[in-house]
Amino acid sequence: MTRKKHLKTAVCMTVATGLLFVGFSANAQESANDDLNSCVKHEQIVSTAKGVGIGALTGLTAMLVSHKKDDAVKGALIGAAVGGVAGFATAYYTAVNTCFKKNPAWLPESDIQRTKDYDNVKRAIKYKPAQGIITRAESVEVGGTVKADGQANVSSSFILMTPDGAEAPVTIERKLYSVSDDKETEVPFPGRTSEQHTFEPGEQKDTVHIPIPHDAKAGSVYRVQFSVAAADRPPSVASQTFTVKE
Structure with a gap:
């Protein structure tokens, strides 16, 4: 497989895995206010997706720079998981804060x-x-x-x-x-x-x-x-x- 095909496959699998990871992790803390709960879930998914993207790119880049082409996909997937997990807890409280800023009446x-x-x-x-x-x-x-x-x-x-x-x-x-x-x-x-x-x-x-x-x-x-x-x-x-x- 050519290097271009390696890259294409890695990116596609990274995106798919990132979306799957977000789906499993999107069960945010339930709120008595349904609107707030929905907002927190949305903001948390957005933040997690960003973390997944950054982590995936880091893992993929490291593998390609070291010329280990056969491990490019594995590196991307590991990077995606690490990026998502590391940022999720902070993303939760940031999501709550963002929702309150957008909707002050919910405070x-x-x-x-x-x-x-x-x-x-x-x-x-x-x-x-x-x-x-x-x-x-x-x-x-x-x-x-x-x-x-x-x-x-x-x-x-x-x-x-x-x-x-x-x-x-x-x-x-x-x-x-x-x-x-x-x-x-x-x-x-x-x-x-x-x-x-x-x-x-x-x-x-x-x-x-x-x-x-x-x-x-x-x-x-x-x-x-x-x-x-x-x-x-x-x-x-x-x-x-x-x-x-x-």
Whole structure:
């Protein structure tokens, strides 16, 4: 077979395998909102297809440069699979983020509840008015067992104290990281990343639900980070890691 025919065969098989791979991997995390779910599936397929194309081209090129023509097709297929798998998890959260940007009305409303009043917190932390405005992230907790195709239910508690007990604006930020071999990669947070609200002083609890990709492997580790800031002071940060179970 000529080199031209080798190339043609490799490219055709790469495209076919890429489409097959995408089809098997397109079961995105189901959403309560059917429109959002459909959008995420579409965006995830597009991102995966791009990853497959890049991986396939890399594998094919490597084989041809090394003059191993008989392995050209095998190299293309391996490249396609590696490119698709490597980019799929990040593609999922990117897809969610893209869909929210295209449809801002789909963003879930914040669920922030006051859990302790001013006097209770004042006694607990021995707060004095001379300390000025205080904001502090107290804790981040992930409830229940986190599984693929499920959700991580994250509750973050924080306090706000003001000298006269008056309300004050607070900036909240949320971040999500994928953790592997002690290395962290920030991925798009699936929801409102930054918000500013005016709160009564006391303790508040922020609750969010982070979707977990359908194909997330058991043992996958994530870290969710929560921070609060007020009165031009440095943010107070708290975080928690969680692991995907079987």
